[in-house]
Amino acid sequence: MRTTVKATNIEHTNAIDAYLGKRLKELERILEQKEESELARIELGKTTKHHHTGRLFFAEITFHVKKKDFRATGEGNDLYEAIDRMQAMIVREVKRHHELVRVKRKSGARETKRRIIST
Numbered sequence: 001m002r003t004t005v006k007a008t009n010i011e012h013t014n015a016i017d018a019y020l021g022k023r024l025k026e027l028e029r030i031l032e033q034k035e036e037s038e039l040a041r042i043e044l045g046k047t048t049k050h051h052h053t054g055r056l057f058f059a060e061i062t063f064h065v066k067k068k069d070f071r072a073t074g075e076g077n078d079l080y081e082a083i084d085r086m087q088a089m090i091v092r093e094v095k096r097h098h099e100l101v102r103v104k105r106k107s108g109a110r111e112t113k114r115r116i117i118s119t
Contacts, residue, residue: 001036001038003024003039003042004039004040004041005017005044006043007043009045009048010044010045010057016079019080019083020083023083024040027087027094030098035065035066036065037064037065040061040062040063041063042062043060044058044059044079045057045058055082056078057076057079058082059076059083059086060074061086068097070090070093070094072086073086073089074087
């Protein structure tokens with residue numbers, strides 16, 4: 001999966017890229033081969049320049065797979081915590097989508113079987 005990273009109010013470093021790549025490997029593992037997204041847009045940054053406490057950092061990811069858009073945002077006290085929260089949220093969303101597709105497929109097969117047997 002190709003990624004574009006936009007840094008807002010922070011300096012974009014190689015350490016951030018390495019950590020982000022490590023965290024996105026789980027997402028790539030969960031996505032099936034045929035579901036590979038062309039491009040994931042990631043935005044990392046500080047919410048404001050003047051606050052000094054609280055959840056200052058955010059991480060946001062957006063990508064498109066098979067007519068479905070996925071988007072997750074994470075906030076944290078530091079950038080790495082925000083990336084972890086974003087990754088957990090997007091993995092949860094993708095797994096939920098896979099489960100919904102599986103249930104729909106099963107219920108459709110069940111309905112087809114019922115129609116065949118009843119005729």
